[in-house]
Amino acid sequence: MTPKRDPLKIASGFADALKGAFGNELQSVLLVGSAVRGDFIPGKSDINTLVILTPDGMDWLEKAYPVLRTWQRKGLAVPHFMMPDAVTNALDSYPLEFLDFKTFHKVIVGPDIMAEVDIPAKPLRLQIERELRGKLFLFRQVFASEAGHSKQLRIVLTRSVSVFTPVFQGILELGKQTIPVDRHDLFREAAAFAGFSERVFLQLLDIRDGKGSKNLKVVFKDLIKEIGPIVQWIDGFDAK
Known part of the structure; x- marks a missing residue:
């Protein structure tokens, strides 16, 4: 029998692996989606994350490839990758998406970038x-x-x-x-x-x-x- 996947443990392991790949270029990792809302279904639901990288980190996004290959097998979806300024600059373009992130998220690594988000x-x-x-x-x-x-x-x-x-x-x-x-x-x-x-x-x-x-x-x-x-x-x- 396949053991039930714990989204929080998987997101935490993924964040640690990203930290090893990006170092200080990794600013935050947030768990979002059904795993935070509480209607996560093991084996059916994806484990969704939001990853904030510095501009230098985004320039070397391919560092995420070997990490993702490992963690996707554990049920992790390809994350939403953003730079810090996107959180404020993209609010007026994607307010529904950011509202969902703001309402249902759990900080895994780094500061809570959604804490001060104001939906226009x-x-x-x-x-x-x-x-x-x-x-x-x-x-x-x-x-x-x-x-x-x-x-x-x-x-x-x-x-x-x-x-x-x-x-x-x-x-x-x-x-x-x-x-x-x-x-x-x-x-x-x-x-x-x-x-x-x-x-x-x-x-x-x-x-x-x-x-x-x-x-x-x-x-x-x-x-x-x-x-x-x-x-x-x-x-x-x-x-x-």
Whole structure:
């Protein structure tokens, strides 16, 4: 029997190996994603990290290659590599991603670079709208071409959980609301705050967990229908 992988131990071992490769060029390593949120599934979930290197370290990024070859076999995903200035300079381009890092992270090595991050409201609102409109276009295309293929509908519905999770976190952040750890609570509270129905989004979580509706066509149609009011809400939101 394969032993269960401990994300914290693996991230710590990876950080030590990176320190050996980069020395002082390595500034911080953070564990992020499902391992911090608490819904990590051994054997299925990736172990995600954020690695901060100095500019000199980034110039020699190939030093990470032999380290990654070893630790990817233990379930580690290829990290997000950044330089220190990216944390502030890229906030207005990727506020949803940085909100997720800020909300769910654990410092493995170095200073907590997310401690002072302030998510800008206007870029956040714009990215939420862009994500929702883009997925609405995509879901319509998928439904038109795959409505008769339950397997494909299930795959798209399952993957959509990772789309709506950061979007709903962003909606609560805009309202200066607390972001829950549990996705069921997150989906419910975002729905209550923005005034849309939670039902179909909770169905997505059931489908992801293998206990959802058998009538995936109905769920898909309901999902497409429900995204429209959220787009209208976010379009009219006054992000100050």
